[in-house]
Amino acid sequence: MDHLMQMVLLMLEGTEVTLEIFVVTFILVLPLGLFAALGRLSSLRLLNRALELYIWIMRGTPLMLQLLFVYFALPMVGIKLPDIAAALLAFTLNYTAYFAEIFRAGIQAVPKGQYEAAHMLGLSKVQTMWRVVIPQMIRNVLPPMSNETINLVKDTSLIYILAMNDLLRVARTIVQREFDMTPFVVAAVFYLVMTAVLTWGFHRLEAHFGRYAM
Amino acid sequence: MEEMVMTDAAFAADAAAADAAMQELRLPMVTMRGIQKSYGGKPVLKDINLRVFAGDVLAILGPSGSGKSTLLRCLCHLESIDDGYIGVLGQTYAGEDDIGGVSYVAGEAERQILGHMGMVFQQFNLFPHMTVFENLMLAPVHVKHIPRDEAEATAIAMLRKVGLEEHRDKYPGQLSGGQQQRVAIARALCMHPDIMLFDEPTSALDPELTGEVLRTMRQLADENMTMLVVTHEMPFAHDVANKIMFMADGVVVESGSPEEFFEHPQQERTKAFLQSRL
Ligand SMILES: Nc1ncnc2c1ncn2[C@@H]1O[C@H](COP(=O)(O)OP(=O)(O)OP(=O)(O)O)[C@@H](O)[C@H]1O
Ligand SMILES: [Mg+2]
Numbered sequence: 065m066d067h068l069m070q071m072v073l074l075m076l077e078g079t080e081v082t083l084e085i086f087v088v089t090f091i092l093v094l095p096l097g098l099f100a101a102l103g104r105l106s107s108l109r110l111l112n113r114a115l116e117l118y119i120w121i122m123r124g125t126p127l128m129l130q131l132l133f134v135y136f137a138l139p140m141v142g143i144k145l146p147d148i149a150a151a152l153l154a155f156t157l158n159y160t161a162y163f164a165e166i167f168r169a170g171i172q173a174v175p176k177g178q179y180e181a182a183h184m185l186g187l188s189k190v191q192t193m194w195r196v197v198i199p200q201m202i203r204n205v206l207p208p209m210s211n212e213t214i215n216l217v218k219d220t221s222l223i224y225i226l227a228m229n230d231l232l233r234v235a236r237t238i239v240q241r242e243f244d245m246t247p248f249v250v251a252a253v254f255y256l257v258m259t260a261v262l263t264w265g266f267h268r269l270e271a272h273f274g275r276y277a278m
Numbered sequence: 279m280e281e282m283v284m285t286d287a288a289f290a291a292d293a294a295a296a297d298a299a300m301q302e303l304r305l306p307m308v309t310m311r312g313i314q315k316s317y318g319g320k321p322v323l324k325d326i327n328l329r330v331f332a333g334d335v336l337a338i339l340g341p342s343g344s345g346k347s348t349l350l351r352c353l354c355h356l357e358s359i360d361d362g363y364i365g366v367l368g369q370t371y372a373g374e375d376d377i378g379g380v381s382y383v384a385g386e387a388e389r390q391i392l393g394h395m396g397m398v399f400q401q402f403n404l405f406p407h408m409t410v411f412e413n414l415m416l417a418p419v420h421v422k423h424i425p426r427d428e429a430e431a432t433a434i435a436m437l438r439k440v441g442l443e444e445h446r447d448k449y450p451g452q453l454s455g456g457q458q459q460r461v462a463i464a465r466a467l468c469m470h471p472d473i474m475l476f477d478e479p480t481s482a483l484d485p486e487l488t489g490e491v492l493r494t495m496r497q498l499a500d501e502n503m504t505m506l507v508v509t510h511e512m513p514f515a516h517d518v519a520n521k522i523m524f525m526a527d528g529v530v531v532e533s534g535s536p537e538e539f540f541e542h543p544q545q546e547r548t549k550a551f552l553q554s555r556l
Contacts (some may be wrong), residue, residue: 065328065545095324170524172413175403177399177401177403178403178405180356180397180399180403181397181399181403181404181405182354183355183356184354184392184396184466185396185416185465185469186389186392186393186417186419186421186422186469187416187417187420187421191421195416195420196405199407200406200407203407215372238370275449275450276354276406276407276449276450276451277406277449277450277451278406
């Protein structure tokens with residue numbers, strides 16, 4: 065029993081690293097993704113094209129490769145980041161691209177008539193976005209956002225290859241040391257708890273933002 | 279003594295002259311001159327001219343695709359004209375610019391001119407994530423910066439006017455189409471416009487719900503609101519409008535008073551159109 069307790073405590077420490085990557089990435093990705101989406105929708109051609117290229121690269125290559133690039137390739141050109149910063153950079157760059165596409169679709173789903181009504185009432189562009197379009201976008205993006213957020217939790221396990229002691233790596237270390245499969249089961253339970261909490265949270269948000277009919 | 283007795287003809291001429299004089303005195307609310315507009319090389323408005331005076335109710339009629347919506351939308355810069363002049367309450371809204379093109383005034387000047395106009399859309403275009411009351415309060419508070427209590431008083435008065443004060447805390451999606459359209463009218467009125475534009479305000483409604491919206495519009499006309507109404511409701515045009523404009527293929531085919539237009543149409547196209555609407 066004591067042994068199990070000790071194992072769980074070790075794994076909770078690993079979970080802390082996992083959660084840190086998840087929470088920081090998630091918080092950064094929300095505004096960055098929104099700005100990238102607005103940039104994609106803007107009429108500034110250069111910005112538009114640059115973001116298109118960025119999103120294409122980020123979504124078209126494996127996150128694992130991007131992680132390795134930031135971690136191993138950047139130091140070769142003299143950019144040496146602390147481990148955690150390297151991981152956060154790779155995750156943020158990657159997930160910003162996905163969230164940008166989700167936000168873009170969410171904004172485009174807001175009918176043209178909403179902009180026209182705002183124009184007639186004299187709302188500025190910023191007011192139109194902030195008070196009319198984005199609140200309706202939030203409702204549109206919650207379901208796909210929920211999926212991507214759960215993917216992010218699971219993708220944090222990729223930092224395993226960067227020799228950071230996240231939940232999965234701690235589990236594997238114990239398994240190798242003790243020839244006992246229990247840590248994998250415990251890790252699975254931990255991941256399930258995290259994704260269950262997120263699923264519940266997103267359901268609450270969907271209920272809140274879905275209170276009005278379209 | 280003899281000069282005081284006028285013949286009928288002289289009297290009529292005199293009355294017409296007086297009318298014309300009155301027209302001159304009345305404020306031109308909307309002036310559109312030589313309006314041209316194409317979509318991808320296809321002309322949709324070909325040299326449209328119109329003037330609307332204070333208190334006028336102009337009904338714009340015409341077959342589908344004749345350019346009625348485009349005309350109304352150009353007037354409030356939801357679309358841009360290619361050529362011509364638009365004046366609103368004596369101020370230039372669109373006209374020749376410094377670089378030889380035609381453009382609308384921008385920024386604060388545009389917001390100020392738009393403030394004279396309220397628009398009611400076929401699809402209502404209420405903000406679905408806001409309650410009825412929030413829909414009415416948004417622009418007065420955040421565009422006109424009217425104190426909240428004052429804006430609230432106006433919103434309540436306008437809701438009462440359209441008969442929906444008990445629905446103030448509902449979302450648009452909880453209302454019938456007719457109720458939504460009346461909220462849309464109230465929302466426009468909360469900005470105290472001088473001119474109301476309507477683009478087929480009842481076309482998206484079930485037939486049994488058009489009456490309540492038309493009644494609200496009729497009430498506005500009775501209160502001397504200046505109105506431009508694109509509509510297929512012939513009885514409304516006949517009874518409420520004081521001017522009819524009939525468009526086809528981007529030109530004004532015929533215009534006049536409802537009596538002239540409905541009782542004595544001059545153009546073959548007008549006659550055919552009226553026949554088809556019987
Ligand atoms: N955004 C647009 N792009 C291209 N063509 C357009 C656009 N809007 C309107 N048109 C075309 O312009 C012409 C006039 O359209 P408009 O909507 O002004 O007609 P309307 O008189 O309002 O017709 P309806 O009674 O069907 O509403 C039509 O041929 C239409 O196809
Ligand atoms: Mg139309």
